[in-house]
Amino acid sequence: MSQQILKVRPTKIELVNLKRRLSLSVRVQKIVKDRLSILTMEFLQAAREAVEAREKLIKDFDAAYKALSVASGYHGYIALEKEMVVAGTGLKVDTGLRNIAGVRVPSFEMAERKREVQAYSMVDTSSLVDEAGRLFEECLKSVAGLAEAQRRLELLGTEINRSKRTANALEHIIIPGLRVTISYLKMKFEERDREEKGRLKRVKMLVARE
Amino acid sequence: MVAGIRYEKLLQECLKEELRIVNSGMPQSRKKLSELLCEARPYVPCHDGSKHFFKKQEIAYLAELLDVSEREALLLPVIIMLEVGKGTMLIPCGEGVVEEKIISHILSMPVACDGGIIRLYRPQLAVIRKILKTTTQYAFSYSSGVVGI
Numbered sequence: 001m002s003q004q005i006l007k008v009r010p011t012k013i014e015l016v017n018l019k020r021r022l023s024l025s026v027r028v029q030k031i032v033k034d035r036l037s038i039l040t041m042e043f044l045q046a047a048r049e050a051v052e053a054r055e056k057l058i059k060d061f062d063a064a065y066k067a068l069s070v071a072s073g074y075h076g077y078i079a080l081e082k083e084m085v086v087a088g089t090g091l092k093v094d095t096g097l098r099n100i101a102g103v104r105v106p107s108f109e110m111a112e113r114k115r116e117v118q119a120y121s122m123v124d125t126s127s128l129v130d131e132a133g134r135l136f137e138e139c140l141k142s143v144a145g146l147a148e149a150q151r152r153l154e155l156l157g158t159e160i161n162r163s164k165r166t167a168n169a170l171e172h173i174i175i176p177g178l179r180v181t182i183s184y185l186k187m188k189f190e191e192r193d194r195e196e197k198g199r200l201k202r203v204k205m206l207v208a209r210e
Numbered sequence: 211m212v213a214g215i216r217y218e219k220l221l222q223e224c225l226k227e228e229l230r231i232v233n234s235g236m237p238q239s240r241k242k243l244s245e246l247l248c249e250a251r252p253y254v255p256c257h258d259g260s261k262h263f264f265k266k267q268e269i270a271y272l273a274e275l276l277d278v279s280e281r282e283a284l285l286l287p288v289i290i291m292l293e294v295g296k297g298t299m300l301i302p303c304g305e306g307v308v309e310e311k312i313i314s315h316i317l318s319m320p321v322a323c324d325g326g327i328i329r330l331y332r333p334q335l336a337v338i339r340k341i342l343k344t345t346t347q348y349a350f351s352y353s354s355g356v357v358g359i
Contacts, residue, residue, distance in 0.1 A: 021222070028225045030295045031350055035232055038292065038348060041336055094251060096263025099235025101348045109265055166228060 003173075003180040010188045018185065022178040029170040036163045038101045043156040050149040057142040064135035071128040083129065093144055103159045105152045108144040232350045234258040240285040247273055247281070254287065262287065264344045272345060275315055276308060284308045287347040290335065294350055299335050301328040316341050 008014045072080050092111035097104045237254040246252040252264040264286065273281060288309060291300045303309040303326060310323045313330075316338055321328055330338070339346060 024222070024225055027294075028228050031232055032228060034292055034294050034297070034350065037297075041332070042339070045336060045340060094263075094266075096251070096253065097260060098262050098344050099256065099260070099347065101350075102231040102234055104235070104260065107263055107265060107344060109267070166224075 003176040005184050006177055006181040008181060008185070010185055012189070015182065015185045015189075018178055018182050022175065022182065025170055025175050025178060029167065029175065032163055032167045032170065035101050036160065036167055039103070039156055039160050039163060042100050043153065043160055046149060046153045046156055050146070050153050053142065053146040053149045057139070057146050060135065060139045060142045064132065064139050067128065067132040067135050071126075071132045074126060074128050080129070091140060100152075100156070103155055105155050106148060108148045110141045110144050235260070235262060235347065236289075236349055237262060237287060237347065240287065242282055243269065243272055243276065243284040243286055244278075244281040246286060262344070262347070268342060268345045271341070272312065275312060280308045280311070284312075286345050288312075288342065288345060289349050290330070290338075290346055291349050291351050297332075299330040299332070301330065302326060303328060313338065 006018075008018065075083075094109045094111050096107050098107050099105075234257060236257050238257055239254065241252075241254055246264060246269050252266065252269060253261045254264075256262050269286075272284065272286075276284060283305075288301060288303075291302055292298075293300070301309055301313065303323065305323075305326075307323075309328060310321055313321045313328055317334055
């Protein structure tokens with residue numbers, strides 16, 4: 001692909017500036033490439049984790065609904081619902097951000113809750129209800145885990161796309177363009193030198209003839 | 211010509227921004243594991259003003275591996291230095307005994323701390339990052355010093 005020569009004034013200062021720009025671009029290209037490889041590694045890791053989290057979530061919900069079904073079968077829907085109305089407790093999710101090679105991703109963690117005395121009646125319920133409650137708490141942990149993995153995957157994917165565009169632009173447009181312009185300016189200066197030498201020779205000849 | 215100059219300036223800004231982004235999440239200061247264990251929401255402040263939060267599970271995992279004196283010696287997050295262009299990954303550590311112990315345990319193989327530096331291969335890095343997601347941090351270095359800060 002032929003590269004377009006940048007529109008610059010053919011001066012030595014411009015050449016120095018272009019060389020400086022080229023060194024910066026090469027440096028940035030190396031960094032962007034290394035960062036891209038790290039982000040790709042993290043992305044693959046995140047993808048694996050997202051799949052695992054999804055599978056875990058499905059398993060957990062499966063187990064929890066089975067336990068709930070058994071409990072409701074034992075106690076009856078109406079009695080169970082009556083007990084559950086008073087059993088609601090606040091859940092806390094610790095949220096924060098962390099940085100992966102310049103990408104800020106959220107992190108969610110279910111705050112550890114001490115097992116409190118159950119709000120529902122201990123006389124009218126059985127261990128089946130306790131078990132169902134415990135399994136649903138596990139489900140919430142899985143939901144937090146999946147949300148984190150999924151969001152991380154999205155953010156890393158977006159950043160990889162952006163970095164790839166930058167790396168491609170540097171590799172195929174900016175750096176070749178700068179190189180071509182530098183070589184064009186160098187040729188221009190050499191041409192000027194040759195013209196200057198020719199002119200001097202001509203002047204010398206004229207002076208000698210007189 | 212004016213449009214070209216403007217474009218060039220914009221380009222330079224973009225490139226400088228790239229340099230700034232890569233190490234924006236570097237911690238201003240690192241904290242001891244023993245300190246983090248006492249905090250309700252363990253975090254370290256970063257250079258860009260944001261906070262890097264640690265997962266309690268990871269901190270508890272590290273605390274399990276180390277005894278009380280070693281917890282005092284371990285500074286978090288552990289920095290994984292990437293040498294730009296060379297593709298090598300290093301963990302700079304002072305005496306390196308604690309870091310060496312953790313990395314060896316995670317990789318299930320002995321790791322040598324040579325001159326205060328633990329060298330890692332890419333597959334090893336993936337294993338470490340899988341377990342220590344929040345307690346490790348990347349830093350991009352360019353021959354002399356860390357870039358972008």
